[in-house]
Amino acid sequence: xxxxxxxxxxxxxxxxxxxxxxxxxxxxxxxxxxxxxxxxxxxxxxxxxxxxxxxxxxxxxxxxxxxxxxxxxxxxxxxxxxxxxxxxxxxxxxxxxxxxxxxxxxxxxxxxxxxxxxxxxxxxxxxxxxxxxxxxxxxxxxxxxxxxxxxxxxxxxxxxxxxxxxxxxxxxxxxxxxxxxxxxxxxxxxxxxxxxxxxxxxxxxxxxxxxxxxxxxxxxxxxxxxxxxxxxxxxxxxxxxxxxxxxxxxxxxxxxxxxxxxxxxxxxxxxxxxxx
Ligand code: THG
Numbered sequence: 001x002x003x004x005x006x007x008x009x010x011x012x013x014x015x016x017x018x019x020x021x022x023x024x025x026x027x028x029x030x031x032x033x034x035x036x037x038x039x040x041x042x043x044x045x046x047x048x049x050x051x052x053x054x055x056x057x058x059x060x061x062x063x064x065x066x067x068x069x070x071x072x073x074x075x076x077x078x079x080x081x082x083x084x085x086x087x088x089x090x091x092x093x094x095x096x097x098x099x100x101x102x103x104x105x106x107x108x109x110x111x112x113x114x115x116x117x118x119x120x121x122x123x124x125x126x127x128x129x130x131x132x133x134x135x136x137x138x139x140x141x142x143x144x145x146x147x148x149x150x151x152x153x154x155x156x157x158x159x160x161x162x163x164x165x166x167x168x169x170x171x172x173x174x175x176x177x178x179x180x181x182x183x184x185x186x187x188x189x190x191x192x193x194x195x196x197x198x199x200x201x202x203x204x205x206x207x208x209x210x211x212x213x214x215x216x217x218x219x220x221x222x223x224x225x226x227x228x229x230x231x232x233x234x235x236x237x238x239x240x241x242x243x244x245x246x247x248x249x250x251x252x253x254x255x256x257x258x259x260x261x262x263x264x265x266x267x268x269x270x271x272x273x274x275x276x
Contacts, residue, residue, distance in 0.1 A: 005034030
């Protein structure tokens with residue numbers, strides 16, 4: 001499982017304020033903790049800073065890259081900010097994200113050609129989010145074909161079928177799970193990814209819903225998740241699910257994770273400390 005650490009998102013108040021006051025230590029601590037917890041990418045989102053988004057990314061990206069080894073997931077719907085971020089990012093970034101509407105494609109395809117990032121492509125276009133798993137598959141195929149024609153390798157393409165809150169539409173979890181299954185069946189070399197915590201928006205016990213949803217999504221073949229790697233119970237669910245699904249030969253990772261949990265004395269704790 002590929003984890004994109006979601007904590008540096010300006011939709012979180014503590015992050016917004018830290019970005020506004022240019023708090024280097026806050027940013028580096030959040031990034032280093034996520035790296036240590038097993039993230040493969042660190043998502044950086046400064047979109048809530050509005051007009052200050054681009055200058056904030058120009059400050060944050062070199063700072064993060066000077067201090068951590070992981071590539072960044074550049075999370076912005078704003079093509080100008082994306083271009084500035086790609087220009088300054090060293091090595092291969094993860095572009096988060098490319099939508100299928102003409103305006104987004106026109107703005108981002110030239111950047112994908114120039115900077116050759118890995119890409120998260122959304123099953124979203126001018127008609128909104130997919131209303132059925134067949135629609136999600138159709139759009140996934142369209143985006144994957146387009147990116148392969150641009151010269152990308154399948155394994156560098158992440159398709160995001162989009163997770164919508166079950167609090168708004170109680171069928172949206174099933175729709176997502178069916179979409180992942182169909183996409184993996186028809187496009188086995190393409191990766192699937194999701195912002196898991198969207199599923200629980202507006203509901204109590206969010207983390208419990210997020211963890212269970214992760215296990216269900218893994219059983220359908222989800223390859224990557226944008227999530228909080230510091231949630232120890234999410235990690236426990238991940239290791240248990242991989243072991244149960246036969247994706248952990250000799251149960252090595254499961255047993256190692258259990259040993260580390262016992263060592264750090266956190267076994268049985270119901271919630272990780274929740275700060276910020
Ligand atoms: N797909 C893609 N990218 C995404 C998403 C997606 N990026 C953004 C988002 N969805 C995933 N990232 C986050 C980051 C933080 C939080 C949720 C999703 C989060 N949310 C709390 C909340 O909404 O209540 C904030 C609470 C707080 O202030 O701490 O933490 O789907 N490609």
